[in-house]
Amino acid sequence: MKLIEIVFFFFAIQLLSSALVILFTRNVVYAAIALMSTLLGVAALFVVAGSDLLAVVQLVVYVGGVLILLLFGVLYTYRDPESYFxxxxxxxSIVTVVCIAGALLFLLSDLPFNYPQLETSPHDATGITKRTGYLWITNNLLVFEVVAVFLLVVLVGAGWIASHVLDKSKKDV
Amino acid sequence: MIPIDYYIIVSILLFSIGSAIVFTRRNILYVLMGIELIFNAANINLVAFGQLDPYLNGQLFSMLIITVAAAESVVALAIVIVLFKKLNTIDLNEITQLKEK
Structure with a gap:
């Protein structure tokens, strides 16, 4: 077994077991920490797949942004964990996991995939960072701009929802 | 290079765990975490297949997915905070209407 395969299986087992912790834990704070472990495992799989830029994006956006927001939500709305259990x-949940995973694995084991089994990826020598930046500002410029505007609208809208409704409820009191 | 089948199996398992969380939990925040897991399962697949593509479409698309997932969780948390302020609960069994009582 090659080293890269050992690394892959280590992080695959790590991310799946922390996902199972989210599924079975009663305490939502533990679930948020397990989610961080899962996201780190996914970032490691990105590195194994040769997408180092994407791993950094995953760390910055998910672990640095979404997870902090989620933890804020968890602590803001904290209640006795047993009341949800x-x-x-x-x-x-065991039945659901087994059913969905079994059905998908059965379906996919039947499909004849004809993708090439390469020894090395074409991007291994140069890395993908430079190429990704080039492709964003040439072939995919419109998508890039649309997503930028979309993100701006979403952030302003989320702020508006939160502040507007809270202001209104303050006036009612 | 790791065979793509392994990535597919990992992402299937992650997807099924994420959907089980979405289906069975009553706390909204767990549901959001399950949705994040489902997004990540999709991203693993896209990145694994994108390795073979000279135009890196899988990588670019999964970057878009990460952005949209961030936007989704921002809006969802704004709604969660407003709901908690108004109804004082984030239990999906108790939130039955959007209208004010």
Whole structure:
């Protein structure tokens, strides 16, 4: 077994087991920490796949941004974890995971994929960072701009939702 | 290079765990975490297949997905905070209407 495969399996097992922690834990703070572990594992898989730029984006946006927001939400709305918990959910979630994973694995094992099994990726020698930047500002410039405007609209809209509704409820009181 | 089948299997398992979280949990924040897991499962697939593509479409598309996921969780958290302020709960069984009582 080559070193890269050992690294791959280590991070695959790490990310799947922390995803299972999110599924089964009762405490939502633990779930947020396990989510961080999962996202780090996904970033490591990106590195193994040769997409180092994407791993950095994953770290900055998910671990640095989304997870902090989520933790803020968790701590803002914290309540007794037992009040959300029902025993039947454990059994139900095991059944759901087994059903969905079994069905998808069965479906995909039947499909004849004809992608090439290469020894090395064409991007291994140069890395993808320079090429990605070049492609963003040439072939995919319109998509890039649309997403930029979209993100601006979403951020302003989210601020408006939160502040406007809170202001209104303050006036009612 | 790792065979793409391994990436597909990891992403299938991650996707099924994420959807189980979305289906069974009652706390909104767990549901958001499950949605993040589903997004990440999709990203693993896109990156694994994008390795073979000279135009890196998989990588570019998964960068878009990361951006849209960030936007989604920002809006969702704004809604969660407003709901908590108004109804004092984030239990999906108790949130049954958007109209004010």
């Amino acid at each position: 029902e025993k039947k959910h454990v059994l139900l």
